[in-house]
Amino acid sequence: MGNMSRSSAPSQRQLxxxxxxxxxLSEVLARGDVHDxxxxxxxxxxxxxxTSPDLRVATAFVLPLGGQGAEDALAALRRNRGELRRMVSKKLTLKFSPELRFAIDETFDRMDETRRLLAQDAVQRDLAGHGDDGD
Structure with missing residues (x-):
């Protein structure tokens, strides 16, 4: 009965x-609450x-400062998953604490990539010599 396309968008509760x-997670990491x-x-x-629709899995998209050492950061987060999960579940009023998963936030990379391509594009136009000089 329900409209199928709606189910793909996250619910208010998920958000x-x-x-x-x-x-x-941001607070815990900023304060250094984890014993690692x-x-x-x-x-x-x-x-x-x-979060998944049933709220049982939460995927955190993370990026280390400057984008360096992404794999090390993921490894460290995964190593401390249990402790991080406990800290998160204390804050949540859910019946169960979600399983935490970690992934690298690619949106930062994509933004940089887009900027790079735009810059390249501008350079190409200048080199071709038909940039708009008449202003």
Whole structure:
């Protein structure tokens, strides 16, 4: 009966829980609450958290400062998944705590890539010599 296309968009509840998890993870990482010196040395941005429709899985899209050491950051987060999950579940008022998954936030890369391509495009136009000089 329901319109199928709607089900693909996240519900308000998914968005709310995702944002709460994002904020909690950001705070925990910023404060260095996890007992892992290697993780605490990293500056990791949590760009977005997406939850599954049943809220049982939360995927955090993260990026280390400057985009360097992404694999190390993922490894450190995954190593501390249990502790991070406990800290998140304390903040959430859910019956169960979602399983945390971590992925690299590709949107930053895409933005840089787009900028690079635009710059390249402008350069190509200049080299071709028919840039608009008449202003």
């Amino acid at each position: 709310r829980v995702g944002e709460l998890i994002r904020r909690t 010196p290697e993780l605490n040395r990293m500056s990791i941005t949590v760009g977005e958290v997406r």
